[in-house]
Amino acid sequence: MRRAGVVALNTFREAVRDRVLYNLVFFALLMIAASVAVGQISIGIEQTVIVSLGLSAISVIGLLISVFLGVALVSKEMDKRTLYALLAKPVRRSEFLLGKFGGLVLTLAVNTAAMALGLLLTMLYVKHSLERSDAVVLVAVYFILLKLALIVALALLFSCFTTPLLSILFTAGLYVAGLYVQELRNLPIAVMSPAMSAFTGWLSYLLPNFENFDVMAMAAHGRAIPGTLILQNTLYTVVYCAIVLTTAAVVFSRRNLK
Amino acid sequence: MKLGKNVAWLLLLVVPLGFAGIWRLQHRIDTERASLSEERDEVLLRSPKLVKAMSLEYAPLLADVYWTRVVQYYGNKHLKGQANLELLWPLLDITTTLDPNLLIAYRFGAIFLSSPAPGGAGRPDLAVQLIERGIQANPEYWRLYEDLGFVYYFDMKDYQKASAAFLEGSKKPHALVWMKIMAAKVAAEGESFETSMFLWKDIYDSSADPSVKKNALMNMQLLRVKEDCRQLDALGDEYAKKYGKRPARMSDLAQAGLLRGIPRDPLGFAYVFGEGGKAELNLDSPLLEKQLMLERFKKYVP
């Protein structure tokens, strides 16, 4: 476990030295600042617009980082052969994966925290004061982080057994599917056979449900989010990530390196 | 290799247990989120002008996206049996601003904006506004005039304006002949059973959208029921004149020679006489529930 931590910190260090990351974060901050201009157009709902746009920016940038860096976690080490020397050390492949995952999640946490700070500062600028109810924005950002962690886990899994391009496509595809999973349950039951509707029911629970993490409307209107939901979403992410990472560990431990 | 086997066993354990946990968690999350009863903000952005400005050359594409959201929104609300369709107008507003030529949006809006709850938003005034925008962008499309006449006729009960709309529409290319006839009939008679039935049937036949069809069918059935009950009541009056009291059962009418057989509603359930001696739907008929809902919500329409 300590060894996983060593890998994690190195992964974090790699991300810190990667200039692309800074560009992306800077872009997000720019979008947040721009939302001030947009907010001016819609009088009376400035806060709503700024929070909505800000959270959207954080989410989109975070997604890009998660998918692309997530896939690169393993595939870059395999392509560049840096993995060879590493696996010759007394470290298990599962520890390696866990470390990579931890490192990127840590990176994401730092980045989203920075962007959240930017958002709060923008809100402060517009409203000239922050109230306790504005803390809901932080909860919304935390939920985004949970969502990103899950995506990183999925990207990691795919990159363990398929090419980088396919991994990106699958991960993105699964994300989009996960947004509409809720709809699967709302499909008109009368239209389908019982077997089909049972199948879609099962599917709607097995697929990752990314809508769980969407609280943008509540954050935009400053409504508090109950602690139980925070706990449930955290648990959901932890359990789902555990499933995905275990699968990745099993797949990777049997993989012949080129 | 030994390690590989151990890890494989771990997987066999973790995956089912994990998903079992996910199953339970997801249910809990669903309950929690439902209890928040927060209006999931269907509208990405509220200002149509802003959306149009931001969409650049992708406006028609974005219009399609919004259109799907309209359909989903309506479907969801309908499924949950909720009556509050207040986001329907903003969604349609944005959709038609992005693409003024999206005819289906106008037609859909005509019906579901104007219909009273729970089937629609109960805002015929907004429906008129929407259709007029549609007519401005598509002045030669005769069906929009039909829709306009429809709204005036059914929901606003303004037969003058309805007739004018039908007349105007009858002059447009490809308009069907009945539009002219309808204009005259409505101007002369106002509301009538035949007119209403005809209009609803036309909507049913000319639309491919299942929601629209379902709604039209229901309206036709209820219209039929209303007409049947009116006729049965008339017969009941005759009976009362003859025998001094209102009939208690349908069979009384049959015995009196006023009816042949027991009349049934469009779903096959026999009509009955209610407490006030007026003809009513059978308690078993599914149409009764729909009728009651319409009656209930009519009270709350401002």
Added chain:
Amino acid sequence: MPSPAIEIENLTKEYPFGFLHLKKRTSLEGLCMQVETGDVFGFIGPNGAGKSTTIKLLMGLIFPTAGSARILGKPIGDVEMHQDIGYLPEQPYFYDYLTAAEVLDYFARFHNLTAADRKDRVDRMLKKVGLETARKIQLRKYSKGMLQRVGLAQAILHDPKVVILDEPMSGLDPVGRREVRDIILELKKEGKTVMFSTHILSDAEMLCDRVGVIVGGKLRGVGAPGTLVDMKTVGMEILFELTGTANVPLLSKATRTGDCYRLQVAEEELYKAIEQLRGAGARILAVSQVKATLEEFFMNLVEADRAQGAAVEVSGQ
């Protein structure tokens, strides 16, 4: 007698290929080999013979189709055994955003060393491979030779008992190769077991206690370079200088370069020949044994293998 440092038993690696993965390509077949503790073992063969495959199997980077192997008595699947092994991959590449010192420190952290010990070793290693001055430069700026040295450093930093090097001399200039040779000899003096693969035969002849020759996925011979080739003396060679045109019948069998002549005679005939040459007034420059070389042995094997045709398909790069 101490048990061998590396024991390989019937190690086989097949790669499925083709449509539906029905065909198989055998890159290693039934390898049985041992490396004794304290030896320097050379693993030689042409490109694609299976040297890298064997080493990757030993390091757990790929998994055998059949057979097994043990290093220091522990099976190759045991990751903990890596504490005592150092490995230099072929064409090493390390994280280019790190400096040499950082890379060594990173790899060192996987071993159970105290922070002070680790720092000390990193410094020593950098000095040993001659990268002291470049320690703060990011690896992306390193030349191939420098990368090879970093690779060597990380392989021996933790003082392993067994050091496995995959083509350690490749891409190095003569100075670099000399340095690597010196390091290998130093390791031997420290009592470590060294196994390295190469296709440069002279290096193997010079450094190794024993060599294993692998061609076409099969082991063709293993043993000390001397015994392997069954070096019997083929004859003696006399190098002499002769001015003038003395009539020496032997001259017809000699090869001439200017005034210098090389003449091969059978061992029994040596002294007679020298007498003849002395009589003719030649100046003897050198007398040496003519032996079959490892290179000839090697080339014979390769040609025999090629002649066999596609009996064993050789794996590609």
